[in-house]
Amino acid sequence: MCAIVQRCCALDSQAFRVCEGKGFELMIDTVLEIAKKHKGAPFPARELLPSATTVSTSVTNQAKALRKISVLKLKKILRTRGVCISVDGWTEDYTKTKFVQFIIHYIQDCILKEELITISEFDATKSQTAGAVRDFVFKTLADICISEEECADVTYITDAAATMITAFRVPNRTILERVSCACHMLNTCLQNSVNRKPNSQFKLSDERVPISTLIQSCKSLVTYCKQAYLSRRLSVAPVQAVETRWNSNLDMLVSIMRLYPELKDILQGRDERNRLPGPVDFLRAVVELLRPFKTATLALESSSMPTIHLVVPFFIKIRTHVSQPISEEFRYLLQYSALVAYQKQLKKVCDAKLVVDELHKAAVFLNPAMKGLLMYPTAEQSAIINGVQKMCGTTSFSFSSEHRSLPFSSVKKIAIAFRSFPFSFSFFWKMWIWFPVYRTVLCSAV
Structure with missing residues (x-):
């Protein structure tokens, strides 16, 4: 059997782990049941297997059938228990297509549960005003037979973008309960702390440029390690920062810091020491400044337990952290003044962006x-x-x-x-x- 699975993966260019999937196991069980019904009579596999077109059509039909069952379940949940719906959007990088997903959160038998309702494409060429966003939200829900009236008591969780905030408070329409995603607020703070857009109220001053330069140097080094095939010479591959991934700059800095001795030896041997960001204590100082943001994010993004009561204490901890003086052990660094200025920038951003709702306090x-x-x-x-x-x-x-x-x-x-x-x-x-x-x-x- 092992040889057959190996051959299957080789012929179809599949990963070996495909044989560990539940779907593969279910398919084999089904084949065995069919073989048992035929009492071992030989027949070609091609006669048993459907075509790609048949599978594609069948998937669509099955999805529609499952959607009907799912909608009935959703309607019951909306009628009988408290519900949150998180609305989250992202842009596909290659085609720049915007998608929005809707996830429902509810408690059943004292256990917090979440289910994906739907994912819909948002037409970026159309108006993106608050009214248009609200219309899109309820049109998407209406497409799966859930009306705006049925969602009257739902609390919506969205990012803290001005359009999203206003979308649920459109004049002359029902005001809906909305709460900003705490993790998104933390990520917004980190993004604005290194913001160099000229019209931004949080524009990074020249004094804080060394921080931005350090992050860009680390990004360039990670890219170079991949392009020059240096990653294979490292104990682990360095982590690249991704704009849409929370705390990715911190993850990148931590990975560079851990690999610093290895990178130093490799680049020195290639006479490319200038590619190495640093010094390493400067990296460590920035990491220590940013680490509490990731700690808070990991605690607040839990999908298996309620976390709304943790928003206030974590926000208070972060405000306290960015208000404390930089450790004296980093005073000798040439970049010490940049660290102090960057901390002030973080404090300014956190004071403006980490806003708690009365619901959080309650x-x-x-x-x-x-x-x-x-x-x-x-x-x-x-x-x-x-x-x-x-x-x-x-x-x-x-x-x-x-x-x-x-x-x-x-x-x-x-x-x-x-x-x-x-x-x-x-x-x-x-x-x-x-x-x-x-x-x-x-x-x-x-």
């Missing part, structure tokens, strides 16, 4: 482990509590700084106020009353 309060709101001053604690009181439509409960608790009726009202987030009331009640040590209380990964 989620912190509703998380048992953080209900003391100790990360906020006393005056702001009171404001957050007042906001939660408005959400649950009551002012009858009181709070003490030592222990904050809510009666059942108030918790139920808060659960209703948060109906557009993916958790059931029973889940919320269990987490609040019976499992106070849990750090996850409600909502979806934001």
Whole structure:
């Protein structure tokens, strides 16, 4: 059997791992069942196998059938539980075609789940105003038989682009709940910290140019390693930065830093030492400055557990980090002034871009482990509590700084106020009353 699989992969130019796939296994099981029905009578494989055209047509028909089942399930979820829909777009690099995907998030049996609803092409040649974006969103949902009325209680998660923010607050149309993706906000901060566009409010000053130069030098080195076949001489291949991938500049800098001794020896042997960015301590200083952004991103991008209550503490940690002085161990570097200036740039960008919603603050309060709101001053604690009181439509409960608790009726009202987030009331009640040590209380990964 092994020899047959090897020959199959060789003849069809397939990867060897194809034999480990569930689809391949299902196909073999099906063939064995057919052979059993024919009681071992020989017949040509070509008579059994369908043509590519038949397979293509069949896939389309099966997709339509599965879509009908999926839509019924989605409609039930929209009717019976809190839901978030994340709307995320990207551009295919070769044809510059824009695509938008819709993913639904909900909680079932106390487990956060997500499912891809659809992926649709966005016509970049048409108007991209807020109204056009909103029309596109609901036309795409209408194409799979989900109306705008059925999504009235849905909370949408999008990037923080001005068009996206305005799209859900178009004048003379229903205002819809929308939350900015926290990971996208972090990525926007990193992008703007090295922004050299002349009209940008965060334009990189000449004093901070060494940071931008370092990143460009690392990108050039990674490209050169691939083109000159140097990667095969390294213990691991260096990581190239990709604009659409979160924290990719940091990943690239970390990979160069780890490979620095190997790269130094190879380039020195080729008399190309000038290609090596550095010094290495300059790399390390920039990495230490950016690392908390990746830590926060990894924690907040989880799709298996709620994270909305973690947005505020991580944003506070990052603001604190970019406000602290650069370590004295890097003071001897010629680029020390550039590091200080770059840190100020990061602080400026973070202060402007890391904006938390009232919903984030309420989620912190509703998380048992953080209900003391100790990360906020006393005056702001009171404001957050007042906001939660408005959400649950009551002012009858009181709070003490030592222990904050809510009666059942108030918790139920808060659960209703948060109906557009993916958790059931029973889940919320269990987490609040019976499992106070849990750090996850409600909502979806934001």
